[in-house]
Amino acid sequence: MHERSRDDTDASAWEGLVLLLRAFAGLPNNWLVLGRNLIPVVGVYALGWPGSVTVLSYWWDGVCLLGLLIGAVALRTGVESSPNASRASLVLQGVVAWTFIFGMFGIPYWIAFNALELGPAAQDVLHETGRSIAFGFILLGDAFSGLHRGFLRIDDAELKRRAQAGLHTLVTRAALMLMLWDWGLSFLLVPFMALVLTGTEVWPAVLAEVRRINTSERSRGG
DSSP, rough: OOOOOHHHHHHHHHHHHHHHHHHHHTOOOHHHHHHHHHHHHHHTTOOOOHHHHHHHHHHHHHHHHHHHHHHHHHHHHHHHHHHTTTTTHHHHHHHHHHHHHHHTTTHHHHHHHHHHHHHHHHHHHOOOOHHHHHHHHHHHHHHHHHHHHHTTTSOHHHHHHHHHHHHHHHHHHHHHHHHHHHHHHHHHHHHHHHHHHHHHHHHHHHHHHHHHHHHHHHHHHH
């Protein structure tokens, strides 16, 4: 067998990277995810956020993602289990289910909020308009991203896959948030965290787009 030359290997790696970037760029929702994850970067580099507010922004993003994910699953479950129920009944069932599930799954976040002493940072955000707007954009970005992905219309298998990807993102976000809290160095770490969190969140969709592109190009070649 002939070993592949270094040039061939480099070319193949470059082509793979180009394909990944092409797949990323071809999905508008990926840019929204990247933009949302860049908010702490803008906060640190342009607005002078202290480390505590930066950590709080990752905590807040995780809470928003968890709440919206649970809301989508609760609403889907309610509609499928009671298709003939009135809209008011479905809303009430969804609110009750969301409150219970979110309260249970959110316990690690409530513990982290107290353990990391994020209360003063939350007060700073509430009393400063610019920071409040930035945190509001994080919530809106999460909400729009969930709606854009069609959580309420996709089939159960796809919903399960995306829910699993969302949970992986939450775990990664929590680990990076604790690392940032322990190490500090938010000026150096937030760009790295933005890329890692974006990659974790969009990776399943990017892989699916890569498969679609490869299938399309093979069909054209055939």
